[in-house]
Amino acid sequence: MQKIILTGDRPTGRLHVGHYVGSLRRRVELQNHGDYDKIFIMIADAQALTDNFDNPEKVRQNILEVALDYLAVGLNPDISTIFIQSQIPELTELTFYYMNLVTVARLQRNPTVKSEIQLRNFEASIPVGFLCYPISQAADITAFKATTVPVGDDQLPMIEQTREIVRKFNAIYKETLVEPEALLPDNEACMRLPGTDGMAKMSKSLDNCIYLADDPKVINQKILSMYTDPLHIRVEDPGHIDGNPVFTYLEAFCKAEHFERYLPEYMNLDELKAHYQRGGLGDVKIKKFLNNILQEELEPIRLRRKEYEKDISAVYDILKAGSERAREIAAQTLSEVKNAMRINYFDDKELLYNQISNYSIK
Ligand code: ATP
Ligand code: MG
Numbered sequence: 414m415q416k417i418i419l420t421g422d423r424p425t426g427r428l429h430v431g432h433y434v435g436s437l438r439r440r441v442e443l444q445n446h447g448d449y450d451k452i453f454i455m456i457a458d459a460q461a462l463t464d465n466f467d468n469p470e471k472v473r474q475n476i477l478e479v480a481l482d483y484l485a486v487g488l489n490p491d492i493s494t495i496f497i498q499s500q501i502p503e504l505t506e507l508t509f510y511y512m513n514l515v516t517v518a519r520l521q522r523n524p525t526v527k528s529e530i531q532l533r534n535f536e537a538s539i540p541v542g543f544l545c546y547p548i549s550q551a552a553d554i555t556a557f558k559a560t561t562v563p564v565g566d567d568q569l570p571m572i573e574q575t576r577e578i579v580r581k582f583n584a585i586y587k588e589t590l591v592e593p594e595a596l597l598p599d600n601e602a603c604m605r606l607p608g609t610d611g612m613a614k615m616s617k618s619l620d621n622c623i624y625l626a627d628d629p630k631v632i633n634q635k636i637l638s639m640y641t642d643p644l645h646i647r648v649e650d651p652g653h654i655d656g657n658p659v660f661t662y663l664e665a666f667c668k669a670e671h672f673e674r675y676l677p678e679y680m681n682l683d684e685l686k687a688h689y690q691r692g693g694l695g696d697v698k699i700k701k702f703l704n705n706i707l708q709e710e711l712e713p714i715r716l717r718r719k720e721y722e723k724d725i726s727a728v729y730d731i732l733k734a735g736s737e738r739a740r741e742i743a744a745q746t747l748s749e750v751k752n753a754m755r756i757n758y759f760d761d762k763e764l765l766y767n768q769i770s771n772y773s774i775k
Contacts, residue, residue: 421455426617435565602664611640
């Protein structure tokens with residue numbers, strides 16, 4: 414069986430360091446390693462419209478921002494097919510057929526949907542499209558027969574929902590779809606990077622992000638005003654690591670060489686943590702260390718983005734070519750799905766033959 418990746422992002426804002434450690438960094442590694450037969454990267458505009466239907470301009474503008482961020486982190490359109498969800502109508506058609514396989518109660522139980530409904534104040538009246546977005550995600554994944562979906566841990570319930578749909582479809586109709594596996598970051602801190610405000614998740618919608626495209630000055634300001642341990646008031650006070658996003662970011666980004674370069678008086682993160690917990694280590698010092706690391710990591714990304722920004726029409730050409738390529742694959746799967754569901758009336762010679770003979774007997 415081929416090894417195929419599908420993953421993507423909603424064009425609701427520029428991409429941030431949470432996306433980077435949760436998924437983007439992994440995608441680029443997998444792409445460059447060459448272990449996968451095909452890689453599809455989707456800009457999920459149709460999904461973004463399920464909760465931004467009244468703000469289509471936001472979605473429209475952010476398609477380019479997300480595409481620039483992709484190219485900036487090193488996704489290579491010659492290897493990875495980058496496409497726009499809404500340009501593949503086959504995905505909508507698949508969604509419609511999969512809707513028969515899922516109950517409303519099951520969607521309402523989905524923990525990610527539940528928390529997002531709360532976040533968006535949709536409790537009183539949930540748009541049907543929003544409630545159904547896990548089904549559309551199943552269509553996206555299965556259309557490309559993806560075996561692997563690299564995501565942050567907020568997406569696990571979505572992958573589980575997809576697997577259920579696949580099993581049900583294959584059991585009722587015919588073995589057609591492939592059950593995907595989620596591929597989580599191997600480092601706990603990267604599964605769900607917290608926001609700079611200490612909230613559980615860095616998220617475009619919460620405005621608590623360090624964006625990949627932020628200027629060095631902005632990055633520095635955001636880090637210096639980050640939430641830390643509220644009980645760590647004076648330098649000599651013992652500090653807490655749990656729930657302290659500065660340490661979570663260090664877990665996600667820091668390597669041994671960073672200590673050699675920027676903080677040689679410590680061997681590693683464990684030593685730094687121990688000193689903070691003992692007391693005597695100020696927040697400004699660890700924030701400066703984090704700033705050095707993030708500046709180093711984000712600089713090449715920002716510079717590459719600036720290069721692509723010089724030729725925007727080339728970026729749209731990449732998206733158009735990718736969408737055309739993706740559409741061919743999705744159309745092939747849709748045709749298999751329709752065969753399995755027996756709704757292939759005009760391609761099925763046997764159907765016509767049988768109906769003619771039924772009628773000639775009468
Ligand atoms: P929105 O607020 O519009 O939902 P978002 O910031 O949650 O935006 P998505 O486009 O929903 O971003 O997520 C894209 C991918 O990035 C998913 O795989 C998700 O798991 C991952 N991801 C998003 N935020 C984080 C985070 N803070 N830490 C780790 N991974 C994340
Ligand atoms: Mg999200």
